[in-house]
Amino acid sequence: MILLVPSDVLRPRRADDHFAAEAAAAREAGMEVALVDHDALTTPGGADRAVSRVRGSGEAIYCGWMLRSEQYAAFAEALGRRGVTLRTSAEQYRQAHELPGWYSRLAAVTPESVWTVGGDRAGFEKACRELGAGPAVLRDYTKSMKHYWHEAAFVPEVADADSAWSVASRFRELREDMAGGFVLRRFERFVSPEVRTWWVDGVCRVTGPHPDTAPEMPGTGLDLTAAGPLITGLRLPFVTADFVLREDGVWRLVELGDGQVSDRPRTTPPEELIGVVRGRGGAITGGTAR
Incomplete structure (x- = not known):
């Protein structure tokens, strides 16, 4: 089993400080630890360069910064070319990482949710109508902007089209790399x-x-x-x-x-x-x- 962790940006032969404890614990447990370049992973066409320091073969698990589903898929393919297989496949990663991948199976235990494909207003207003009147929490497929609660996360009334779109617009502005589309979740206290x-x-x-x-x-x-x-x-x-x-x-x-x-x-x-x-x-x- 290989543990893959991001390298430090300024000291690429060392683990990023945020994941250094996990790397040290893995080595102590007898696991092989390999460093990957997270910046290269998030650059189109950079996956092979990102894993250039990975040696050995077999199964691996990643412990690092968030990746978009398509970035993770490129990561898995690049590792595969080096004889390394991620325990979590690209399809499994997308299912867990993006709300539309898991929502239908877990709908009974989570707030009611609807979503769009893309970030246009027409799709957003259609989703609002589908959810129905009342307050909601806004996010995209992978992340909310909860630290901007009143301006980019909480929608007091989805039936108020202009007010709801104002929140969505601010969310889209703050989330420049929006994943998938808007997700509206029924507000629960x-x-x-x-x-x-x-x-x-x-x-x-x-x-x-x-x-x-x-x-x-x-x-x-x-x-x-x-x-x-x-x-x-x-x-x-x-x-x-x-x-x-x-x-x-x-x-x-x-x-x-x-x-x-x-x-x-x-x-x-x-x-x-x-x-x-x-x-x-x-x-x-x-x-x-x-």
């Missing part, structure tokens, strides 16, 4: 910090705080009774799922993502995450789960 869970081959192996709110955890134990079998049914090798408690006491899935590009909260030791990625050890709980 949440009352707890988020919980990040890590799933390996359909099994929840790590439970802990979300990186944005670590070390804060909900006072109520996470209940995976409804969502767990649905996530397992996706048959994806390595994903994260973020949950939050709704005001009526129901746990809701707010995001599914590919585990390779999901940030690790500093409260979860890198050695433990590397251990479960390799398929060793029991479930790790940084909070309460049942």
Whole structure:
């Protein structure tokens, strides 16, 4: 098993500081670690150059910055030409990374959502009509602009076409590299910090705080009774799922993502995450789960 991590921009023979702990933990566990050039990965035609330092052959897992689905596909192809196979295929990455890939299978446990193909106003207004009146949260296939909540994320009333489009326009302005199209999600009122869970081959192996709110955890134990079998049914090798408690006491899935590009909260030791990625050890709980 090879762990692939981004190299430091200024010191290309060293791991990027953000992923240095994972690289060190992998080496300590006996894994081979190889560096990839993230800037080259995000440059059209740069995938082969990005993996030029990768040696050896066999299965690999990536731990790094987010990649668009088409960039990941080029990454996988370039590695394949060197005899290295990513554990997560390009198709599996797209399914986990983009909301339209996972939504239909998980619709029962996540806010109602509709989306567009592209960023034009006609498609956006059609999606608003499909969702129906009421407040919504705006994002694209892979990311929200939640730190710009009132200007580029929260739509107070989707039936107010001009006001809703104003939020969408600001989102598109801020998200210059918008992925796929607009996604409108029915607004639900949440009352707890988020919980990040890590799933390996359909099994929840790590439970802990979300990186944005670590070390804060909900006072109520996470209940995976409804969502767990649905996530397992996706048959994806390595994903994260973020949950939050709704005001009526129901746990809701707010995001599914590919585990390779999901940030690790500093409260979860890198050695433990590397251990479960390799398929060793029991479930790790940084909070309460049942």
